[in-house]
Amino acid sequence: MAQTATPTPNSIASMPEMRRPRTERHDAWWLENWPFVIVFSIFAVYATWRAVWPHEATLYWSDPYLSPFYSPLIDPQHHWLPRLISPAILILWGPLGFRMTCYYYRKAYYRGYFADPAACAVSEKGHKRYCGETSFPFILQNVHRYFFYVAVFFLVVLWYDAIRAFFFPNGVGLGVGTVIMLVNVVLLTGYTFGCHAWRHLTGGGLDCFSCTASAQARHKLWQGVTRLNEHHMFWAWVSMISVGLTDLYIRLLAAGMLKDIRLL
Numbered sequence: 001m002a003q004t005a006t007p008t009p010n011s012i013a014s015m016p017e018m019r020r021p022r023t024e025r026h027d028a029w030w031l032e033n034w035p036f037v038i039v040f041s042i043f044a045v046y047a048t049w050r051a052v053w054p055h056e057a058t059l060y061w062s063d064p065y066l067s068p069f070y071s072p073l074i075d076p077q078h079h080w081l082p083r084l085i086s087p088a089i090l091i092l093w094g095p096l097g098f099r100m101t102c103y104y105y106r107k108a109y110y111r112g113y114f115a116d117p118a119a120c121a122v123s124e125k126g127h128k129r130y131c132g133e134t135s136f137p138f139i140l141q142n143v144h145r146y147f148f149y150v151a152v153f154f155l156v157v158l159w160y161d162a163i164r165a166f167f168f169p170n171g172v173g174l175g176v177g178t179v180i181m182l183v184n185v186v187l188l189t190g191y192t193f194g195c196h197a198w199r200h201l202t203g204g205g206l207d208c209f210s211c212t213a214s215a216q217a218r219h220k221l222w223q224g225v226t227r228l229n230e231h232h233m234f235w236a237w238v239s240m241i242s243v244g245l246t247d248l249y250i251r252l253l254a255a256g257m258l259k260d261i262r263l264l
Helices: 009-013 034-052 054-058 089-100 103-114 138-164 176-192 196-203 213-229 232-254
Strands: none
Touching (some): 034 054, 034 089, 034 232, 089 138, 103 232, 138 176, 213 232
16 A cells, blocks of 8 residues: 655645645634624724714713814814714814724734734745735825824823813812723823834934933833833723713713713
8 A cells, every 4th residue: 555655844835825824823813803803893993983973963962071083173064064073074084094094903903804814934825925005006005104193182182171171050060971081091091102103203214222321311201101012902992982971971961861970
């Protein structure tokens, strides 16, 4: 009886491309993308509903709380869009553009939605050659560095809203909504200033961190940003969830379905 030779690494490498194994990983690597797909899909559906559904445009404010989806405030009675379109359309393009071009979100939705590639050490579907972001349309992801400036503008506005949330019609106080808005903007700050683009702005382009006093100061700032950047995935997750929950809380207050509790 003829014996079958055991394949060697060289013989595997010489196999036709379609016969090569897709991966040698033995763990359940296909499961790691599902949490992102589920949570992000829920957030995307909710945010879209809030942004485009006509009657939702009246449920953005419960004094002194303003939904982050509608900040900065644009009076729905005076904006130039048709009455059936929410003013949130004028606002969400900035934060959305920043998130969709974010380094973490790119990796997450490339893997989760496109399987491009599906995971580390796993080949692409159809064994296509991986081109990364060197060709259209993915080369447009390089605008992320410019969306960073847009995100900082919105972050300043949200900090103003969080401070404004301490001032009630009957005086200064603290409500559950105040705490929610404050936590939300803190998480957004961690996400924004843990960004790779900000890390490059603080420490990039320097050949020597110790040559001048300004370079040493930039190095200390870069170290702080790096600590945030090391946990960028955490900030991306919690800030996305907090934005959605903050908007939901204020919407329920505006609709009369909840009553805010005054803590002080």
